[in-house]
Amino acid sequence: MARKILLVDDEAGFTQLLKMNLEKSGDFEVTIENDSTKAIATARSFQPDVVLLDVVMPGMDGGDVQAQFQSDSILNRVPVIMLTALVDSAELSAGAVAQSGSSIVLPKPVDLSLLLRVIDEATGAA
Template identity: 50%
Template sequence: MTKRILVVDDEPAVTRMVKLNLERTGDFIVKTENQGSQAVAAAREFQPDVTLLDVMMPDMGGEEVATLLQEDETLSRIKIIFMTAIV
């Protein structure tokens, strides 16, 4: 069964790389979003099984996006995995 993954990161190169690598497996359909503020709308439209969510984005941080997803009845079932490049 093909899983749907929403990748949210403010760096287009990161979302493109993740999308290409996941779709190459044939197991995933991937949608990308590069603005945290648009992530909830993208999730409503795409209805992903999992969201890969960048922690730090300039317009809306990952924690805030995650809170909005969890507070929405239609989106609260979506699993969230946080990503960060902070070392």
Template identity: 30%
Template structure:
């Protein structure tokens, strides 16, 4: 299995830590983290991760605004983005889908299943 690199962008320290541990230990992937949309965009442009897990509700710049900036930059426009959100109403899901979001994973997520959810969504083998 080739090692994948995932960027987790979330303003909550505990969510970032749990996601990082889960993806590293269960998925065997390298995980980068950022605590804001701006930091995440800079890191994504510099590091070119294979995928991004992006929180929807963040101060300053929320997930959808961060996503639009990622898609507007040539170095990050083709990186698949999976949203992490507690907002899983069908209207929200439809809005995210229209933006071009790859998928949505509900919070709170099950740490032992997170890598499998990401892999399944992106067609990666675990």
């Protein structure tokens, strides 16, 4: 059965190409949400196995979305992988990522083979 991945990122082009790559690389069903304020609603209806979450987004940042997921009794069990183009380590630790606790953080540009490996580990498919 295809694993379900939810992409939450305001960069429409990036999500579009990431979806194409993921679907080409494995048996994934990928849904895109470019509006972070709708992430929780989309996740509730899509029921993903893993969430790939951007950090810096207008409306709601990755940390806020992560907090929403954690306070949801079903979604709090869904692993979250954070993707960020932040380069400043001080900014990283001051920002949302530090609050994300157990989340995995991967830098943008994303190494696709690394991402696939992390997805496998997170979804217990490794």
